[in-house]
Amino acid sequence: MSDKPLNPWLKTGLELGPPILFFIAYMRLQDTTLTIGGTEYDGFIIVTAAFVPILLASIAVLWKLTGQISRIQVFTAIMVVVFGGLTVWLNDERFFKMKTTLVYGFFAVMLGIGLLRGQSWLKFLMGELLPMRHEGWMILTRRIAGAFAFMATANEVVWRTQSTEFWVTFETFGLPAFLFAVFMSQAKLIERYALTSGDGGQDGPGTT
Structure with missing residues (x-):
């Protein structure tokens, strides 16, 4: 796909939106505990579980709108999926x-x-x-x-x-x-x- 122009404010929002949403969500849910299958998950784990798909969605939207995705974004997405998944899976x-x-x-x-x-x-x-x-x-x-x-x-x-x-x-x-x-x-x-x-x-x- 060829490069497509993108409003810089939209691009910035898609890039910075996920971590800012993570921050806001954690500040609101840090004292929350959710029990699933007999296991308790605190606010950090809950927010991390939500952050992974949000980040992937923002990268997918950027890719769709611009027709390109940077190597740094790919690497960051892989690390977030791997370590975010471990965090939720091991509750750590x-x-x-x-x-x-x-x-x-x-x-x-x-x-x-x-x-x-x-x-x-x-x-x-x-x-x-x-x-x-x-x-x-x-x-x-x-x-x-x-x-x-x-x-x-x-x-x-x-x-x-x-x-x-x-x-x-x-x-x-x-x-x-x-x-x-x-x-x-x-x-x-x-x-x-x-x-x-x-x-x-x-x-x-x-x-x-």
């Missing part, structure tokens, strides 16, 4: 909390592997949005890999030491805000290494 919220650590840790490791090979795998994901020379992509990739590693570590510390309510708030707003701030702080780097017509569309070897 730790699996869903660990999912965030593993997602960000995976991104950090994969970007690091690319860097060791002299490649920017971040460019593979975002090259069409940010046309830059190879040097710029390598610097940006190192910084983003470091940010992902920090986020994975921070999530691990928070879910192990803080309340579930604090973790839900941190995971919904804290980590995305930090990543957004990291990307925004790279404006000068992006401007410095931006491709121009004089570059002839060449940005160096090792970027694919």
Whole structure:
């Protein structure tokens, strides 16, 4: 399918809607207990069970409307299904909390592997949005890999030491805000290494 234009507000709503709904639902249901088949499920488990299909539905709608789905969305959906399923099946919220650590840790490791090979795998994901020379992509990739590693570590510390309510708030707003701030702080780097017509569309070897 070919790419289709999509209202940016609708796109943002479909991407951010599921985690925000998760946050709202948990805050309302955190003290709720549901008994099914003799097993008690607390509010976190209930909300997680609802979050998985909601996230999949939002990704499916994005795919239907735009005709494309990113590799990051596919990977995130797989992790949510696996660890969300384990959380509900084993009635253990730790699996869903660990999912965030593993997602960000995976991104950090994969970007690091690319860097060791002299490649920017971040460019593979975002090259069409940010046309830059190879040097710029390598610097940006190192910084983003470091940010992902920090986020994975921070999530691990928070879910192990803080309340579930604090973790839900941190995971919904804290980590995305930090990543957004990291990307925004790279404006000068992006401007410095931006491709121009004089570059002839060449940005160096090792970027694919």
